[in-house]
Amino acid sequence: MSLYAWTVVCGWAASQVAALLTCVISVLDLIWSVVAPRKGAPAPRVVLITGASSGIGKALAIDYASPGMTLVLTGRNMERLREVSDACDAKGAAVILKAIDVTDESGMRDWIAAVDTDHPIDLVVANAGVSEATAAVQNDPAGAARTILPINVFGLLNTVVPLIEPMKARGRGQIAIVSSLAGFGPITSSAAYSASKAAVKTWGEALRTELLCFGVRVNVVCPGFVRSPMTAVNKFYMPGLINMDEAIACIREGLACDLPVIAFPSFTYFLAQMSGALPVAAREALARLGVLSGLFFYRRGPKGRSAAAESAGSEGAASKRD
Numbered sequence: 001m002s003l004y005a006w007t008v009v010c011g012w013a014a015s016q017v018a019a020l021l022t023c024v025i026s027v028l029d030l031i032w033s034v035v036a037p038r039k040g041a042p043a044p045r046v047v048l049i050t051g052a053s054s055g056i057g058k059a060l061a062i063d064y065a066s067p068g069m070t071l072v073l074t075g076r077n078m079e080r081l082r083e084v085s086d087a088c089d090a091k092g093a094a095v096i097l098k099a100i101d102v103t104d105e106s107g108m109r110d111w112i113a114a115v116d117t118d119h120p121i122d123l124v125v126a127n128a129g130v131s132e133a134t135a136a137v138q139n140d141p142a143g144a145a146r147t148i149l150p151i152n153v154f155g156l157l158n159t160v161v162p163l164i165e166p167m168k169a170r171g172r173g174q175i176a177i178v179s180s181l182a183g184f185g186p187i188t189s190s191a192a193y194s195a196s197k198a199a200v201k202t203w204g205e206a207l208r209t210e211l212l213c214f215g216v217r218v219n220v221v222c223p224g225f226v227r228s229p230m231t232a233v234n235k236f237y238m239p240g241l242i243n244m245d246e247a248i249a250c251i252r253e254g255l256a257c258d259l260p261v262i263a264f265p266s267f268t269y270f271l272a273q274m275s276g277a278l279p280v281a282a283r284e285a286l287a288r289l290g291v292l293s294g295l296f297f298y299r300r301g302p303k304g305r306s307a308a309a310e311s312a313g314s315e316g317a318a319s320k321r322d
């Protein structure tokens, strides 16, 4: 057998053994998560939420609002932030508002440091984000990456990083990193979004182990499809689409129990895990067939061919002309 064939066979065998071990470890992990004594996280009194002017961030802010609670809310749209602030105020919470773009690194650092000095933050929810549809960059792969990654990845870092040292010094604090089930496997037509969510998921999981011994908890939140302004503009079928109140209940309970990864709903989580585990050849075969690829149904071209086949065809034709 050639060296190449050996490499392929050994690589395949190694991945199968790894998959089997992962199954065994997952079962042990499940048993441990049920029987292990969990301290959970103390109830936060000061909560910073980015992307609080809409969707999940807005609903979470209103849900946390109660007497004695201080909510530090940001977004870019001050008008919508004020509406959220009024709703929180009506429930007895103190609210600090700031209209700021999460990509403004120095602005975020200075503002967060100032707020944290006056009101030490117990919980930060790094939630602000955009998708291909909300950023209106659907048919522009390079533009999508250049627009989405700075907000979803670096905007999240700009939110979390200024709080790491102060929380470590206090020996307490909680950091919720809003990723997505898209972080588990690439999604057709959402390459930049999937990449951004995979990046923050991995970063968050690593950060959790790094900060564990300093008393700082890090939780990665991976929602499936939730009814919000973000999903309202999607034109494709969204399996397992859930209502906002279900999502908020899952996030709050997951944070209170200090779950490392808060992934929901279960069926979409299963689909996402399967999608991530699909061998590349199987993913490509499904894409060619024009059926399920990743989590989405593949959009077909005008003559029943898949969109990928259409664009590959036209690119091929163009290169032939050249």
Ligand SMILES: NC(=O)c1ccc[n+]([C@@H]2O[C@H](COP(=O)([O-])OP(=O)(O)OC[C@H]3O[C@@H](n4cnc5c(N)ncnc54)[C@H](OP(=O)(O)O)[C@@H]3O)[C@@H](O)[C@H]2O)c1
Pocket (backbone or CB within 6 Å): 050, 051, 052, 053, 054, 055, 056, 057, 074, 075, 076, 077, 078, 080, 100, 101, 102, 103, 127, 128, 129, 130, 131, 134, 151, 155, 178, 179, 180, 181, 222, 223, 224, 225, 226, 227, 228, 229, 230, 231
């Ligand atoms: N909805 C879902 O199905 C779903 C599923 C998985 C993960 N998620 C994640 O959950 C988070 C919230 O999603 P959502 O459904 O609530 O979306 P949404 O309704 O579109 O809200 C997005 C929020 O992010 C803020 N934002 C966007 N770009 C920003 C920027 N550059 N600087 C500051 N704030 C910015 C927006 O504020 P302004 O409009 O004021 O700028 C808005 O408050 C996102 O990270 C998303 O990826 C959502």
